[in-house]
Amino acid sequence: MIPAAFDYTRVGSVDEAVQALGQHGEDAKVLAGGHSLIPLLRLRLAFPSVLVDVGRVDEMRGVRDDGDHLVIGAATTHDEVMHDDLVRQHCPVISDVVSQVGDPQVRHRGTFGGGIAHGDPAGDLPALALALDATFVIAGSGGRRDVAASDFFVDYLQTVLGAEDVLVEIKVPKLGSDWGHNYQKFNRVAQAWAIVGSLALVRRSDGSIDEARIGLTHMGSVPLRASATEQALAGASTDVIADACDQAAEGTSPPEDLNARADYRQHLARVLTRRAVEHALGG
Amino acid sequence: MTDTATPATGGIGDAPVRKEDAKLVTGQTTWTDNIAFPGMTYMAVLRSPMAHAKINSVDVSAALEQPGVLAAFSGADLADEWAGPLPCAWPVTPDMVHPDHWPIAKDEARYVGDAVAVVVARDRFAAADALEHIAVDYEPLDAVVDMEAAIADGAALVHGDHGTNTTYTWPFSNGDVDEAFNGAHKVVTRRFINQRLIPNAIEPRAVVVAPIAAANEFTMYTATQVPHILRLMLALTTGVPESKLRVIAPDVGGGFGSKLNVYAEELMALVLAKRLGRPIKWTETRSEGYQTTIHGRDQIQDVEAAFDEDGRLRGLRVKLLADMGAYLQLVTPGIPILGALMYPAIYKMDAYDFSCTGVFTNKTPTDAYRGAGRPEATYAIERTMDEAAVELGMDPMDLRRRNWITHEEFPFTTIAGMTYDSGNYEAATDKAMELFDYDGMRAEQQRRREAGDRYQLGIGISTYTEACGIAPSRVLGSLDYGAGGWEHATVRMLPSGKVEVVTGLSPHGQGHETTFSQIVADTLGVPFEDVEILHGDTKVAPQGLDTYGSRSLAVGGIAIYKATQRMLDKLKTAAAHMLEASPDDLEFSGGQFSVQGSPDTAMALGNVVLGVFAAHDLPDGYEPTLSAEFTFDPENFSFPHGTHLCAVEVDTETGMPQITKYVAVDDVGNVINPQIVDGQVHGGLAQGIAQALYEEAVYDDAGNLTTGSIVDYYVPGAPDLPEYTTDRTVTPATSNPLGVKGVGEAGTIASTPAVVNAVLDAVRHLGVTDLDMPCSPERVWRALQEGSASRDQVAAQAQGGQHA
């Protein structure tokens, strides 16, 4: 539980970060809150020789209003995001999900961008970003580019971020008051990761469902959308919820561990999705 | 106790702020890892990644080349350093198989985590890095992980040269068991798996050894519960004379039995400090501790109980398999034996038959974990009573009442030969049922069953007792334990009137300084703040047998009480002389000696103390030192008991169980400090509930610990645990003058079966007949799936019958 030796550098801007990463290539790693990276180092599962600390890069911190969107700096801590007034007003689902990440200590160190860049399908933020159709702003040696959440997650702990890329900020749409949301995080002890999570964002009008977006946590090697359920719910009456949610696990091949074998995870996905949709509709 | 002298806060029965708290909450504690010496060096241990392997060679030469590395040794390199192997002090049978257990494996590694080599470096980082440069040539051997596989014919052997994986078989029998079973109306047969647990003291193990090389003297600071036992064992295993060893347990952050041991790293640190002549430190990491600090439980329990038609318990048969792990640690083989005599619990019966087989496997050794043998026994008997109630069609509480020892029957000698001095199961149960609203909860349960509610309600009972206050040296001797169980105390009056108390106990979170100060303050009529409790250092407290087995108050606390009485007698003799009265005419109250009948002729305790210190005018032959000692060895254990009631709601869709109500009414005899007693009960409940719902050390078939870190091993925290309703009945123990019983383990012992009984009670009507611990949501869900499948089958058969 003692990491191998490494160098540490703290950068003051995104450009400096990109430069430092360019200099060290594969040997370098971005360090944000360190709440996923440091455990990997301590278990000697990762051996970067340089850590580039982006924790004090001002332009990567805080939340700003950008018309139809909110822009969340990648290095904003979970706790700051959770209590941010803009987030609470325009996208309260984020506050709600982030409040279920780990415990207060974790939320004071860990960052919103780190939780996404780490690409852990058991994390709560990847499914959130996916369901929100968020856009990630990535800075690299070739400049900045936007990547849609649906294109970002490649495989277990793997994203499109290259060795020289920095996730700068995350753009999320403002959601009107016709959107309801609910996140069902299923775990055995309060501070643990989700065994399965289901996030429902539902827009309703006149007793029927206009649109539903459902993000699934820990149901595969990447975060997933429950597309079949979303389609079955779109434009449908609330009577179909149970049937629609029975399709929530379609196309998933969830991992197996001591807490859950695959069939149990799929069962949970169905039950939790139904509960999330019902709660999102105010049920 | 004394009357007007009792300080407003700080006497017996009060709950003053704990003396320990200020330094704990402000971080001004001395944990072993905080201790610094100039020139400190750091030890790191290379551990076997294989559960069973022959060690063909160990090459440390590259490690020695690493920056900052001072020394590196294999097991073979250090083979001549040991005067003896690691100790096991409890040979439970004369023919017990007891393989040598060396601090560093010499030719074979027998579990993942077994030490293979050791490095000393200038800092802990260099030491950790150097481990990667040690080359070990392992030749994999077959590992045996499962107990039943280990005792099957042809099993791979953990210790090949001993020819068996069976460590011992320990039998006990009383009464005509065949008669009890042959004539029975119903025999209830069950198998319970008491899963392996990992104790999680909040402070990891750590050790510092400071040598005075020229004098061949050594001071060891170590996170231990047992500095006295350790000092003796260090002498026996390293050859350093006991008189040259000082062992200090500084502030120790919890133990739960895991620090009641003599560990390889303690021996290595001593031997290496001796060899290098430099202070040395080792602190385990949490995941290292998961592999190398002892584990608890791990028994397979086959139970048969025979009943008459009216629910009378006729007899009990218990057959255990107990997993020792790869080696015998300090009291490994004795743990199931501590439970052996408690399976009959609070119940009367005609016959009892018990046997336990200890089994070696290629896993981390097991040993004492909070309750040590008694939680296992209590789990088996209290689960059996609920199962029997189902089979007999009786209410589970009525079945218990039918069979328990009534309060008029004490003292009562059980079928296992234990003499329970006192108890009142009726009173505790009545109180618990009222606090729980038992009838109301049963009605609610019925309502939910009828409504087919998604959240089904279950009610679990545990009417436990246990035997603790580990002492009676004679009894321990009769069980072949290698030592006694007495405890020693010295009470000293300082000239200024302050009191110093030396105890051979070694607290590690229990609040002994507070509790014992209350006893002394109450007895001498001095302020609570004026009493200082000294402990945990073999130089300060040379005699003692340390802290474990809920013994501290019921054994060590009584030694303190008796030594304080002696001090009072000694002061009385001097006071009588000073007041020119006969000692028989003196009264002591309010911190004053006075002459009966003439209250104006009086002298405050402090003045008597000063007079003795000055020694100007003392009775002839009176020794002018105010020091009194007492060594207490009770004649019996203490037997706390109580009734715990638990309500669990099961989400039948997901299988998630949740405790919604928990009532614990405990009878721990007289209470010195109610807040500390409540704290012990709360913590105990948490650990018992943890076994029922959360914790399990899981190994894969190759012997790797799958739950290898605290992320994978689910220790519940405050948000996961229910609000507890705790209350007490008071039936004083008759085996000690304060009428106290142990409380440290009671909550853990009682709670596990109450919770599991409740989970099963919630889903039994849905076809679930059995659940292994921990009752994880997935396990409950699968049991519900199987339950409904078997119900469908029954229904289909019934339908088929109609058609035929």
Ligand SMILES: Cc1cc2nc3c(=O)[nH]c(=O)nc-3n(C[C@H](O)[C@H](O)[C@H](O)COP(=O)(O)OP(=O)(O)OC[C@H]3O[C@@H](n4cnc5c(N)ncnc54)[C@H](O)[C@@H]3O)c2cc1C
């Ligand atoms: C006890 C505990 C419990 C937890 N429980 C939960 C939980 O319930 N739910 C949950 O979702 N998470 C949980 N977490 C994880 C937590 O949310 C982490 O904070 C988060 O996963 C990673 O964020 P970080 O800022 O700590 O990133 P770091 O650990 O610093 O980095 C993680 C990875 O992302 C990369 N990275 C970070 N920031 C950037 C960036 N801006 N650009 C490019 N790459 C970047 C790093 O190089 C590294 O590979 C838990 C963590 C702990 C320790």
